[in-house]
Amino acid sequence: MKFSLLLKVTALFFNTSNQFTFPVDQEEPADFEKAILAAKWGKFHWMMYTIAITSGWSSMFETTTMSYVFPAAECDLGLTLEHKGLLNAITYAGMISTGFFWGYLSDTLGRKKLLIVGYFLDAIFVLLSATSQSFAMLMVSKFFGGFIINGPFSAITTYISELHCAAHRSNAQYVMGVIYSAGTLVLPLLAVNILPLNFHWKLSENFIIHSWNIYLFICAFVPLTSAVAFIFLPESPKFLMTTGRNEKALAVFRKIYAMNTGQPGDNFPVKVLVNEIELNQICNYKITANRTKSKAFLEGWQQMKPLFQGPYLAKIILLCLIQCFNMGSLNTLRLWLPQLFQAMNDYELNYNSSAPLCEALEVFKPNKILENNNKTIECFVNTNNYSVYTNSMIVCAVTILSYLVAGGVINKIGKKKLGVILGSCTGLTAMSLYWSRNSLSTLTLASMFVAGGSVMINTLLAIIVEMFPTTLRTMTVSLAMMSGRSGAVIGNSLYPILLKTGCSPPLFFNGILSLSCGLLILLLPVQDSVSLT
Template identity: 65%
Template sequence: MNRGGEIVPVSVISDGKVLRGRDETDEEEPADFEKAIVAAGWGKFHIIVYLLSITCGWSSVFETTTMSYVFPAAECDLNLKLEHKGLLNAVTYIGMISSGFFWGYLCDTLGRKKVLVAGYFLDGLFMLLAATSQNFPILMTAKFFGGFIINGPFSALTSYLSELHCAKQRGQVQMVLGVIFSIAFLVLPLLAILVLPLDFKYVISENFVIHPWNIYLFISAAVPLTSAISFIFLPESPKFLMTTGRNEKALQVFRKIYRLNTGKPESSYPVKVLVDEIAINQSKNHGKMTANRTKKEALIEGWSQLKPLFKRPYLPKILFVCFIQFFSMTSLNTLRLWLPQLFQAVNDYQQFHDESAPLCDMMSVFKVNTNETEDILQSSAECVVNTNNYSVYTNSMVVAAVSIGSYIVASGFINRIGKKHLYSFLGICSGSMALSLYFSRNVVTTLTLASLFVGTGSVMVNTLLAVIVDIFPTTLRTISVALAMMCGRTGAASGNIIFPLLLEAGCAPPFFFVGISSIGCALLGFLLPNTELKPLQ
C-alpha cells in the first residue's frame, strides 16, 4: 500500500485476501501449513525443542514405572503386601484411563502449550506428594492423580512435536520420542542403583521420616517440574494457531522458527500470507473454530468441535485404531511391567542354585519366594529389605539400551517402508520374541529375547501414534491420540490383571497370550490407511 510515496506493509488477516508484503505489488498467494513449515526450515529451533522435550518424555515414564523400583525398598516402611503393590501399579493407569477424553478435549480447544505447562506442573506437585508419603493411602492418592494428570501433557507433546514438522519429517518424530522414553527407562534403574541401596533414615518428626526411596521419588518429581518451566519459553503450535484463525500469531511463530533455523532476519521469511483454515475446516466438516475466542467460548465450541469424531468418516477410524492400540499396549506393557519380577526370579535362582536354568524353572522359584514374603509380612517377624538386586537393575538397563537402538534403527526405515508396514513388521517380531521366551533355556537367552521384545514392541506402539497423528485433523488430533492411549492403557491394566492368573495356569499361557496379541495387531495393521507424505489437515 502506498501512502504519500511511502510503501507500507499490510498486516496479515485470517481470510488471506489482498495481503502484500513490503515492496510487493502483486497479491500474495496464501500458503498452507506444509508450505509455511517447509519454508521455516529445520535446525536449531527443532533441536532446542527436542532437548526440552527430554524431561517431558521422562515424566510419563517416571509416573508409571518408578514404583516398580520403589516397592522392594519401601515394603517394610509402608507395610506393603502384594495386593498393595498391585493396586499401586493399577491406580496410575486407572487415573490415566479416567482422564483421556478430558485432556484431549482441553488440548484441542485451549491449545497445546497451556496443557503442557499446567499438566507437567500439576504432575510434579503430585509426585512431590508421593515422595513425602508416609503411608499407603496417601501414596495411593498421589499415584491416582499423577496418572490422571500425566495423560494430558503426554498427548499434547505428541501433537505439539508433530505440528512443528512437515509431512516428510513427521514419521521420525515418534521415533525421537521413543528414544527419549527409552532413555528414561535407562535412567530409572541407574538412579535406583545410586539411591535405593543407601542405608540412612532422617527423622524429621515422629510421623515423618525420610528414607532412600523418598529421595528417589523427590528426584523423580524434579523432572515434570523442569518440563513445565521449559515450555513456558516455547511458542504455541503454529498449526493450532492457524486452525483457530490466529494467522498473524502463527506467522510470528513461523518467522521465529525461520530465524533460529537459518540465522536470517525474520523479515526475509518468504511466506507473507497464510490460508484461512477456519473456512477450510468448516467446508471439510472438521468442526467449527473461531478466531480470538474467550476461554468460555473455546470450551463451548469444543463440544460441537468433537462431533465429527463420532460420525463418518472419523468414527470407524477412531474405533479401529483404539482397538489395535488396546491389544498392542496389552502385549507390550503386560510383559514389560512384569520384567523386573522375572529378573528378580533369575537373580534369586542364581543366588540359590549358582547356575542357569530354563526360564520356567526360574519362575517357579519366584512363586515360592512370593509366598514366603507374604508370610513374613503377615507375621510378627522383622521385615528386612534385600538390597542385593544389582542384576535386576543392570538387566533393566540392558533392555532400555536395546530399545534405544531399536528406535534409532527404525527411524532410518520408517520413511522407506512406511508407517503401517513398519508397524506390522515390528508387531510380528515382538510377538515372536514373546512366544520364544517360553522356550528360553538360560539367562542370556531370556535377557536377549526380553530386550528384543520390549524394543520392537515400543517402536510398534509409537509408530501407531504417528499414523493416528496423520489420520485426524488438527481439531481432532489430540483427542484422538488421548482416546487411543486411554484404550491402550485400559489394555495394559487388564493385561496386568490377567497375567498372574495365566501364570498360575502354567508357564506357557502368559507368553502365548502376549505373543498372539502382538501378532494379531500386526496383521490388522495392514488395514491401516497409507498416510505417507500426507499434509496435516
C-alpha cells in the same frame, strides 16, 4: 554434552543438509506445509527436542518408577504381589479417567498452556508420592499423577508433530521414542545408586524417609523442569492457524525461521497465510477466529463430532483396539520385568547357577508362598541385585537403538508394514520366553519384546497424525492412548493371578495380544508411501 549426541542423531533423521526449497509468491497465501518448509529445520528444533527430553521423561517416570520402588519398599509398605499389580495399574487408571478431558482442552485452548500447567501439577503429585508412608497414600498419589500426566503426554505428541513438515513428521515421533526410552534408562541408573542405600531418616514416629522416598523425590524435578522450560517455547503455529490467529502464527514462523537460518525474521518468504477457518467448514464444524475461552469450549463439542461419525468412527475404533492390545501386552511385561529379573537374581544367588525363567518364576506360585508362610521369616530386602538394574539398562539401551533403526527405515518400508512386522515379532518373542533356559536368553528376548512394542506405540501415533486433521489429532491421540492404558490396567491387574498359575499363562498372554496387533494393523486404511532414496 549428554544431549549433544541426541541432537546430532535428530539432524541425521531429518536430512538437514539438503532441505527442500521452493519459490514463494509473497502475495499468494501459503498453507501450513509451505510455511513450515520455508521456516527450515535447525536450531529451533534442536532447542525444542532439548526441552522435550524432560517432558518425555516425565511421562515415562510416572508410569515406571514403581517397578524399581517395589523391591526396596516391599518391607516398609508391606507390599503383596497383588499390591504391586495394583500400583502398576493405578497410574494408567488415572490416565484413563481424563482421556476426553485433556484432549478436549488441548484441541480447544491450545498446546502450550496445557503443557505448562500439566507438568507443574504432575510435579506436585510426584512429590506427594515421595512422602508416602502407606500403600493407600501411594495409591492415591499415583492415581492423581496419572490423572494429570495424560494431558501433557497427548499435547506434546501433537505439539512436536505440528512443528514439522509432512515428510519429517513420522521421524519426529521416533525421536520422541528415543527420548522416552532414554528416560527408562535413567531410572535404573538412579535406582542402582540410590535404592541400595541403607537410609532411614526418622522425622516422627509415623514419618520415616527411606531411600525409595529420596528416589521419588529426585524424580519430581523432571516434570517441574518441563513446566518451566515450555514457558520459553511458542504455541503451535498449526493450532493458531486452525483457530484463525494467522498473525500470531506468522510471528511464530518468523521466530523459527530466524533461529534456524540466522537471518532476520522479516526475511521469512511467506507474508500471508491461508484462512483455515474457511477450509474447516468442509468438516462440518465451526471455529470462530480469535475466539474467547467460553466460545472455544462451546465450539469444542461441535469440533469433536466428526470423530464419532463416518469416516473417522471406524478408524478410531480400530486404532483404539490395536493400541489396547499393544500397550496391554507391552506395559504389563515391561513393568514386571524388574520383578522377574529380581526372581532370577535370587534364584542364581540361592542355587549358584544360571536361572531358567520358568523355574525362577516358581517363587510366585501359591504352594511356594504357603511354604514360606509356614515359617517365621523376617521381611528382607535383597540389595545384592546389581544385575537387576544392569539388565534393565540393557533392555532400555536396546529400545533406544530400535528407535534409531525404525527412524531410518520408516520411510523405506512404510508405517503399516513396519507395524505388521513389529506385532508379529514381539508376539513370537514373548511366547519364546517360555523356553528360555538361562539369564542371557531371557534378557535377549525381553529386550527384543520391549523394543518392538515401544516402537509400535510411536508407529501408531505417527499413523494417527497422518490419518486425522489437526483439530482432531490430540483428541484422537488421547482416545487411542486411553484405550492402550485400559489394556495396561487390565494386564497389570491380571498378571499377579497369571504368575501364580504358572509360567506359560503370563507369557502367552503377552504373545497373543502382540500377535493380534500385527493382524489388526493390516485392516488400517493407510497407504504406505515408500521412499526410494
